[in-house]
Each structure stands twice: as C-alpha cells, then as structure tokens.
Amino acid sequence: MIEKKDLTRFMVVGAVILIAVGFIVWKYFALMVLGTGAPAVVRSVQTVERGPILDRNGRVLAVETRQNSVTAWMPNVVDKTEIARDLSGILDLREQQLLQTLNANSGFVYLQRKISLAQSRQIRALLVAGKLRGISLQPEYARIYPEGDLAGHVVGYVGTDNTGLAGIEYAFNSQLSPSSAQIGPNGEPFGNQVFLTLDLNVQYFAQQIAKKVYQDTNADSVILLAEEARTGDILGYVSFPEFDPNTFGKYSNAERMDRPVAYIYEPGSVLKIFTLSSFLQLGGITPDTRFYDNGTYEKHLPNGAIIRITGLAPHEWETPRLIIKYSSNVGAAYSSDTVSNQAFYDMLRSFGFGSPTFISLPGETGGILRPPSEWTPRSKPTIAFGQEIGVSAIQVLAAATALANNGVLLKPHIVDKIVAPDGTVVRRFPREPIRQVISPAVAREMLSYMESGTEPGGFAHLAKIPGVATSAKTGTSNIYDPKTGTYSQTAYVASTIAMFPTADPQVIVYGVVINPKKGPIWGASVAAPMVRELGERMVTYLGMPTSNDSVVEHAPSLAVEQPKPLAVGGSLPDLTGMSNRELLPLFHDKN
Numbered sequence: 001m002i003e004k005k006d007l008t009r010f011m012v013v014g015a016v017i018l019i020a021v022g023f024i025v026w027k028y029f030a031l032m033v034l035g036t037g038a039p040a041v042v043r044s045v046q047t048v049e050r051g052p053i054l055d056r057n058g059r060v061l062a063v064e065t066r067q068n069s070v071t072a073w074m075p076n077v078v079d080k081t082e083i084a085r086d087l088s089g090i091l092d093l094r095e096q097q098l099l100q101t102l103n104a105n106s107g108f109v110y111l112q113r114k115i116s117l118a119q120s121r122q123i124r125a126l127l128v129a130g131k132l133r134g135i136s137l138q139p140e141y142a143r144i145y146p147e148g149d150l151a152g153h154v155v156g157y158v159g160t161d162n163t164g165l166a167g168i169e170y171a172f173n174s175q176l177s178p179s180s181a182q183i184g185p186n187g188e189p190f191g192n193q194v195f196l197t198l199d200l201n202v203q204y205f206a207q208q209i210a211k212k213v214y215q216d217t218n219a220d221s222v223i224l225l226a227e228e229a230r231t232g233d234i235l236g237y238v239s240f241p242e243f244d245p246n247t248f249g250k251y252s253n254a255e256r257m258d259r260p261v262a263y264i265y266e267p268g269s270v271l272k273i274f275t276l277s278s279f280l281q282l283g284g285i286t287p288d289t290r291f292y293d294n295g296t297y298e299k300h301l302p303n304g305a306i307i308r309i310t311g312l313a314p315h316e317w318e319t320p321r322l323i324i325k326y327s328s329n330v331g332a333a334y335s336s337d338t339v340s341n342q343a344f345y346d347m348l349r350s351f352g353f354g355s356p357t358f359i360s361l362p363g364e365t366g367g368i369l370r371p372p373s374e375w376t377p378r379s380k381p382t383i384a385f386g387q388e389i390g391v392s393a394i395q396v397l398a399a400a401t402a403l404a405n406n407g408v409l410l411k412p413h414i415v416d417k418i419v420a421p422d423g424t425v426v427r428r429f430p431r432e433p434i435r436q437v438i439s440p441a442v443a444r445e446m447l448s449y450m451e452s453g454t455e456p457g458g459f460a461h462l463a464k465i466p467g468v469a470t471s472a473k474t475g476t477s478n479i480y481d482p483k484t485g486t487y488s489q490t491a492y493v494a495s496t497i498a499m500f501p502t503a504d505p506q507v508i509v510y511g512v513v514i515n516p517k518k519g520p521i522w523g524a525s526v527a528a529p530m531v532r533e534l535g536e537r538m539v540t541y542l543g544m545p546t547s548n549d550s551v552v553e554h555a556p557s558l559a560v561e562q563p564k565p566l567a568v569g570g571s572l573p574d575l576t577g578m579s580n581r582e583l584l585p586l587f588h589d590k591n
Contacts, residue, residue: 049141051176051191053155053168055200056233056416060146061155062169062245067114067142070123074106076134083132090122091115111135113160114142143169145245151203153258154196154237154361154414157245166248166256168194168415170362175418175426190421197233197416197429202226205537206236210511213530214240217516223260223393224512226534229505231431232401232410234359236534261364264390265493265514268477268523269327269459271386273497274399276320276335277446278347281438284338287445290317297333297381307378309333324449327459327474327524333381341372341380348389350437351399352409359394359412360429367391387477387487397510400497403447403471404505406440408433447471451502460496462528465535467546469502472531474523479515491515496527498535506544509534 053062070091077083080102088095091112101111115123126132143158156167164173177191210224219240226236239259243251257263279285295314299307311330315322323331336344348354354369368390370379382388394412401410411432418426438446450471453460463472475495478487495512499505511531513523520526539546566573566582568589575583 048177048189048191050143050158050162051193051421053176053194053196055151055196055198055203057199058195059200061151061196061198061200062143062145064141065144066139067116068120068123068137069113069140070111070115071136071138072102072105072109072111073134073136074102074109077102078133083135086126086132087111087123087135090119114140143245147200148246149242149244150200150207151196151198151237152243152245152248153239153256153260154198155245157248167245167258167361168196169245171360172415172418192421192426193419195416195419197228197235197413198237199235201541202236202538203238205541206238206534207242209530209533209537210238210240213511213513213526216519217513217526218518219513220515221259221263222511222513222530223263224530224534225260225393225397225510226538227397227401227412227508227510229401229404229499229508232398232412233416234397234412234414235507235538237414258361258363259514260393261359261361262392263514264365264367264392265512266387266389266477266480267391267396267495268386268475268493269329269332270396270473270475270495270497270523271389271391272324272327272332272384272475273403273446273450273473274348274351274353275332275344275384275386276324276449277403277438277442278344278351279335279339280320280442280445282339282343282347285320285335287320289335289338290319291323291331291334292316293318293328293330293334295330297330299337299377299381301377305377307381309378309381320445321449321452324446324473325452325455325458327453329385332384336380336384341375344380344383345369345372347437348383350409350435351402352395352434353389353391353399357394357398357412359398360415364394365392367395386475393510393512396495396497397508400499400508400510402437403443403450404499404508405433405443407436407438407443409435409437447499447502447505450499459524460498460528462524463496463498463532463535465498465500465532465539467548468500468535468539468544470498470500470532470535471502471505472496472498472528474528476521476523492521494521494523494525494527496523496531498531500535500539501544507535507538507542509538 050064052060054060080099084095084098084102088098093112098111101109120137123137141162143162145155154167156169157165158169159165164170172194175192176194206224206226210222214222222240224238227234237260241255243255248256293311293315295311297309309329311328315326315328318328318331348369354367356364356366379388398412402408411434413429415429417428420426450473451469452458454464454470454472460472460474464470477493479491479493481488493512493514494516497510499508509531511527513526516526566586
C-alpha cells in the first residue's frame, strides 16, 4: 500500500515532468503556429559546426555551409494539392510523392532536407507572396565538397544528420564534430580542422592518368597511389570507379568502395622484391647464387609426386638480379627452397602482409596470408612469385618503404595534423617507423636489382622515368574464380611499383589495373606506363633534378657596378629603370 508521503512525492515529480514537457511542446507550437499562422523559421538542432577537411597545403576538400530544409506543420496546411503542385516544380520530388507525404502525416514533417540556394529563393518568394501556408524553410548545417570527386574515397561523406559515414569524415567524426566543441569567434561551437597528407596537385595528376587507363582498358577498376618515401605520407590516392561525395547516394556500393584499403588481390611478380629480399636477409641466397632456369621449376616430393611450375621463358643461369630483371617465376620458386616455411612466413609478416597497416581510413583489410601449417608443398614456391597470397594496395605501398628507408618499415599516413579552430595544433602525425625488416645492405641490393629491370630488356623498362634512376617491378596475376574454384584464364591483375631516384628514393608510385578487358593485360604493358607518367609529372612538380637538366656554371663572385650619383644640370637626366632609393636624393637638391 502506498503511503501518503510517497504519494505526495510521486505527484510532485509527475507535475514537474508534465510542466517540462508542456513547456517544450508550447515552445515548439509557438515557433510553428502562433501569430499569423505563417510559416516560421526554426533554428537547426545541429549545435556544432563541423570542421573542414583540407589537403596538406590548406586547399579545402570538405566544408560546412548553411542550407535550408523544407518542412510542413500539418495543422496549418490548408490546400495540400496546391502545395504539392507548387513544390513539385521546385524540389526534387514528384507531385504525387509530395501529396502522399502530406496526406500521411498530421504533425511536423520534413519534405526535403538541405535544398539548394536557388530552390530556397523560389520557395521564399512563394512564402512572401502568401502561398504555401504551413510550409517552412528550416536552416540546417550542410556539408559540401568543393573538389567533387577528387579524393572522394579518402574524404568520404556525411549523412543528413551531418555524421560521418565513410572515409575521413567517418574515421575522424569525433574530431570534426566533437561533443565538447570549442567556441569559435562568433560564439558558435566549431569542430577541429583535419589536414590530410594529400597534395591536390599530385591527386589531380594521378586522377587524370588513372581515368584514361580505366577508360582505355575497360578495366573493372584502377588504383594509383603516390607516397613520400621518407615519411610514409600519401600524396596521391586514386580509386576508379570514383564518386562525388556531394551526391554519394547516386552511386553504387561498388563505386563507393575504397579499393586501396579494402580490395584483396594476388599481387603477382611485384611481390618478388619482398620475397627475394627475404631470402637474401635469411641467408638462403646471396647476390652470387645461381639457379638454372630451363623454363620449368620441378621438385620431387618424398611420396613420389612432382611439383612443376612453368615460367614465361627459359633464362638458363640466373642470379637474384636477373630473377628480378626478367621476372623469373622459376628462379623465384627455386630461391624459396633455400629457406624454411616458417622463416619465410615470418619475413612476409615482418613486411606487413597478413595484417592491416592501420592507416587512418575505415574498412581496411588485413589481406590473406595463411600460416605454414596450412601450406601445401606447392605453397612456398607459389607465394614466392606472388600468388596464393592476398594483399591490399596500401599493404604493398607500405612494404615498399622498407626498401626505400634502409630496411625500416614505415606506417603509411593519410592525415598530417589536426588543428583546433583557434589555430592550435591538437595532434601531428609524424614519420612513424614500425620495425627493421631487412638490413640496409639488402635494401640497397634490391633497389639495384629493380633498377636493372628498367634497363633495356628488363620487364620494367616502360616504367623508367627519363633522366631519373628508377627502381621498378611489374606484376601480373590471374584472378581467382570462385565459381570454378580455379584461376581465371581471362581475368588478370596488372600492376607496377616504382621508386625514384634509386640512390635515395623520395617517391614511391604504385599502380594496379584490375581485369583490363581491352588491350594488353600484362603489368609491364598496361600498368608500367601509367606509373611512369605519374612519376614524370611528380619529378617536374617537385623540382627533382634529372640528368637531362641544363646546368649553368658561373664564377663564385659577382661584380656589381655602383650607380653614379645623380646630378641635375641644364637638363633632366634619364631616370629610366632607377630605383626609389636612387631617386630620393633629388628631393634634397635645391635646384
């Protein structure tokens, strides 16, 4: 039985709740209905202005703006048919669709969120003319992407509530729109600014080059990445097909897929630069080791079975340098026999394969690298030339930093820094070494082998950047067909990686063409020219010296003739080309 004091307490609490709810309802009703019954403007529920996303040079990729949403307060709506007719000519909605929405609601309802400025002007004109009774324009924060599809996969997009749904918008949502926001200069809360490592000029170069390859080859997709070799900072990040974050809803999931981090594929012979480096580091082979390549790798198993792997062409006696130069599957397979399964697996893991790189982008895969306990006798020689292993493009790019940094693996970065609204740097993302994978000597050796591949006769000669010592490796792999359970004989992945200049790499470029259906399918033919073209553009843009540059020599000192003092005589002297400093003494001349 409820005691009297408990009943009194219950009644007091209930009264407080009723008063609070009543006040909220009254405020909302007053905003929407009271007065003349004309549409009222309601402040947005968004309390934090989302911070911008910018490239490394401060060019804006995502920014907050104000846009109106069209709302209806149904108790004030008089003629639904007329309103549906008038608004259908302005909004992106059909008249019948609008009428159904109006008929299905009895209170407050959104008709369309975040309309354009032109649409707002048209609706406001009708409101001023006394039409659209019960309709309101409600201001809200909206996200716009000034560069459109440029770096769309990196930047990502937000939903109608301005919450990040993909890319940096999602990964750094709490920084861009923090719950405890700082107060901006106008007294409104602002989120932090996120500066990317991307350079929009490099991004544009890469986008245009990849787009042409995508169209010319009718490929399923194209990936083209550029990285600062010494820091791990990503300068260019392109994934085709691409999408425009401003209208992301118009694109399919396949078009919005961030392939550099999410797509798994077998890398083919590009992996040889890591597998041969592993064998050198483990001591299974030396630079002078030779294997005889008659066109077929052959290994007899204790049970009498024979493993055979066919290469593209016989090359007779091959050293590790020639295995890389001619991309010999047979030589790579024989090299794998010099080390144990576990040691080989551990080296691949040390390069980063089989686990995410933890780049600041959502949806990253760890790839596929099965433990040695699950390998067949054929696995080790097959992995040695880049099949029976699944990687992402960002994993390959990250692994390459070990070759470019004297054996030290770097974490890839896509974000440079986070800056508060007042300009204070909240966080920086500096160079981040992960581990020493191989010795400096092995790293230099492999770069030298890769440079041999760009020489005449080498498989990577089309990746050679004119005037710049280039280390490159191409790859081609069959795509696994899950329907047949075997490798496809018509679908391939073509790829090429390049580092330059060889002596001290500053840039790493990696290009992948997935299932090219027109023209050549080999990495050496379709991916290498793409990588070379981006490399050439970057050499010019970054001002890197080349052997083709003209050098002008001059003496260490330069004689400068002192000007003679000006004097005004019978005529005014010629003052052409003289500086202000030289002319000032004339003002003190009494003549």
